[in-house]
Amino acid sequence: MAANGVNNIATTTSGTNAGGSVENDPLVLIPELSRLFYKNGWVTGTAGGISMRYQNQIYITPSSVQKERIKSTDLFIYNDNEEITYSPPLLKPSQCSPLFFLSHRFRNAGCCIHTHSQNAVLITLKYDKEFIVIDQEMIKGIIKGYDQPPQYYKNFEKLVIPIIDNHPEELDLKQPLYEAMEKYPETNAILVRRHGLFVWGPNWAKTKTMTECFDYLFEISLKMLALGIDPSIPVSNNSNK
Numbered sequence: 087m088a089a090n091g092v093n094n095i096a097t098t099t100s101g102t103n104a105g106g107s108v109e110n111d112p113l114v115l116i117p118e119l120s121r122l123f124y125k126n127g128w129v130t131g132t133a134g135g136i137s138m139r140y141q142n143q144i145y146i147t148p149s150s151v152q153k154e155r156i157k158s159t160d161l162f163i164y165n166d167n168e169e170i171t172y173s174p175p176l177l178k179p180s181q182c183s184p185l186f187f188l189s190h191r192f193r194n195a196g197c198c199i200h201t202h203s204q205n206a207v208l209i210t211l212k213y214d215k216e217f218i219v220i221d222q223e224m225i226k227g228i229i230k231g232y233d234q235p236p237q238y239y240k241n242f243e244k245l246v247i248p249i250i251d252n253h254p255e256e257l258d259l260k261q262p263l264y265e266a267m268e269k270y271p272e273t274n275a276i277l278v279r280r281h282g283l284f285v286w287g288p289n290w291a292k293t294k295t296m297t298e299c300f301d302y303l304f305e306i307s308l309k310m311l312a313l314g315i316d317p318s319i320p321v322s323n324n325s326n327k
């Protein structure tokens with residue numbers, strides 16, 4: 087046990103250090119995905135973050151750092167009681183940690199991804215409480231609810247994503263985020279107006295896939311709106327086939 091009351095990373099980490107698979111090791115995956123999301127323009131300016139739950143531990147990105155330069159030793163590690171077990175020196179945990187914990191606690195999430203994608207931010211300017219899209223192939227990449235095995239939406243089903251208003255501090259988003267989770271049990275994503283997107287899922291790969299599908303759906307919906315086509319109107323009622 088270190089002087090700061092938390093364990094050394096070598097004794098705390100699971101993943102590759104405890105016989106876990108390299109493919110699912112958050113110590114490997116979080117830095118890799120952070121670089122990818124930076125290239126997508128989703129986590130520039132130190133924004134965004136990732137949380138992963140793996141082998142009864144929760145791994146969270148540090149706060150206010152260049153997200154594309156994160157190393158495995160920069161990650162905060164918590165046990166399932168949300169008590170810190172590894173704290174990297176000179177760093178602070180993400181301000182989004184209380185929001186990530188909601189996804190692990192109330193949705194049994196294996197991963198939660200927070201982006202500041204411009205597509206996500208722009209779509210929150212076009213709607214009040216919900217973004218709705220229907221009749222798009224990429225809707226099939228989205229999981230409905232959090233039952234196991236995962237149930238996916240059909241392309242012709244209405245996908246509803248709640249939008250909550252932003253607050254100056256991330257902690258102030260905790261209650262509205264929780265209320266939106268309660269009100270929309272089928273959703274695996276919540277938009278925060280003029281801020282970004284939170285997506286969670288059973289594991290990192292499915293959460294990454296959903297984040298990409300959501301971003302595609304936001305982008306194409308913005309383009310449809312610019313063409314005067316409402317993305318929430320079913321094909322059967324729409325003159326634009």
Ligand SMILES: CSC[C@@H](O)[C@@H](O)C(=O)COP(=O)(O)O
Pocket residue numbers: 131132133134135147148149150151179180181182200256
């Ligand atoms: C550009 S600052 C963005 C932060 O305020 C926050 O919204 C965010 O996404 C990242 O917070 P962080 O504490 O760095 O994990």
Ligand SMILES: [Zn+2]
Pocket residue numbers: 133134200201202281282
């Ligand atoms: Zn943010």
